[in-house]
Amino acid sequence: MREKILDLLKRKTNYISGDFLAQRLGISRQALWKHIQDLKELGYDIVAVPHLGYRLQATPDRLFDCEVSRNLNTRILGRKIYYFESITSTMDAAMELGIKGAPEGSVVIAEAQTRGRGRLGRVWFSPKYKGIYFSVILRPKLAPANISILTLLAAVSVVEAVKKIAGVDTEIKWPNDILLENKKLGGILTELNAEMDKVNFVIIGIGLNVNNDKRFLPSGAISLKEKSAQETSRIELLQEILRRLETNYFILGHKGSKAIIERWREYAITLHRRVKVYCQGQYIEGEVVNIDTDGGLLVRKDSGVIQKIFSGDLIHCS
Numbered sequence: 001m002r003e004k005i006l007d008l009l010k011r012k013t014n015y016i017s018g019d020f021l022a023q024r025l026g027i028s029r030q031a032l033w034k035h036i037q038d039l040k041e042l043g044y045d046i047v048a049v050p051h052l053g054y055r056l057q058a059t060p061d062r063l064f065d066c067e068v069s070r071n072l073n074t075r076i077l078g079r080k081i082y083y084f085e086s087i088t089s090t091m092d093a094a095m096e097l098g099i100k101g102a103p104e105g106s107v108v109i110a111e112a113q114t115r116g117r118g119r120l121g122r123v124w125f126s127p128k129y130k131g132i133y134f135s136v137i138l139r140p141k142l143a144p145a146n147i148s149i150l151t152l153l154a155a156v157s158v159v160e161a162v163k164k165i166a167g168v169d170t171e172i173k174w175p176n177d178i179l180l181e182n183k184k185l186g187g188i189l190t191e192l193n194a195e196m197d198k199v200n201f202v203i204i205g206i207g208l209n210v211n212n213d214k215r216f217l218p219s220g221a222i223s224l225k226e227k228s229a230q231e232t233s234r235i236e237l238l239q240e241i242l243r244r245l246e247t248n249y250f251i252l253g254h255k256g257s258k259a260i261i262e263r264w265r266e267y268a269i270t271l272h273r274r275v276k277v278y279c280q281g282q283y284i285e286g287e288v289v290n291i292d293t294d295g296g297l298l299v300r301k302d303s304g305v306i307q308k309i310f311s312g313d314l315i316h317c318s
């Protein structure tokens with residue numbers, strides 16, 4: 001009902017009479033009034049003037065499911081959205097939903113995370129209403145060994161969405177860091193529920209620092225606000241990421257990874273650099289010669305041997 005009321009209110013910049021609204025929605029004036037109070041409590045600025053009716057003056061910057069799905073125009077991504085004011089981690093909720101059989105494209109969004117996590121057991125700082133924190137459930141027809149491509153696909157989607165909505169150029173540090181001025185703007189965490197040779201589902205978690213004030217960011221991190229000196233609509237940015245994730249996911253399904261990798265190359269700062277990667281208990285050092293079609297990083301060691309790495313902690317040495 002809330003969505004229907006908002007839909008009607010958003011269609012007009014002027015007042016809409018209570019009678020008209022109640023009639024259109026098939027509810028009593030009193031029930032309408034109650035719904036309007038609920039919406040006000042959620043932060044919608046709705047004015048009510050006797051004899052004129054109701055007018056929506058402002059929508060809060062909240063990632064409510066009804067706001068995210070409005071004009072989203074995706075086929076699968078976001079067809080089911082779970083919204084939380086606060087949660088331990090959207091990864092946990094998505095994992096539970098995935099196990100219970102949630103459909104592909106289900107999205108878990110939180111305004112804050114109390115135990116947001118990054119790769120390699122790191123903490124993902126997730127203050128309320130400042131960033132974007134969400135996880136998507138995918139059920140790709142990929143072998144467990146080929147899942148890394150999804151992290152690259154997500155990185156490309158984020159970079160392109162940030163450019164479109166905030167007008168800011170960002171870069172990708174393999175495998176999952178979104179960098180702005182060499183500082184961390186966002187990260188991607190890919191978790192898997194799989195058997196030996198079959199992926200049941202994949203969770204892609206994305207965290208982005210959007211409207212955070214510089215002084216409250218961890219060291220080495222940056223927000224869009226710090227760069228552009230103005231607030232970015234988190235709703236618009238999240239919607240654009242979801243749209244691009246879906247488009248790129250379909251491209252991957254129809255044309256394979258090549259098209260994704262090509263775009264990844266454009267934004268990547270890791271290619272042709274000397275790197276040191278901590279991977280499965282050992283350091284691998286050498287020059288990055290290429291990225292493979294499955295998302296693996298090809299590092300030429302000083303011995304001349306080329307080693308493929310799928311995950312690890314990477315430092316640029318040059």
Ligand code: BTN
Nearest residue numbers: 089116117118119134187205207
């Ligand atoms: C990284 O850079 O190491 C990955 C960070 C991923 C953070 C996101 S925020 C939404 C989702 N929930 C989490 O707990 N982590 C991911």
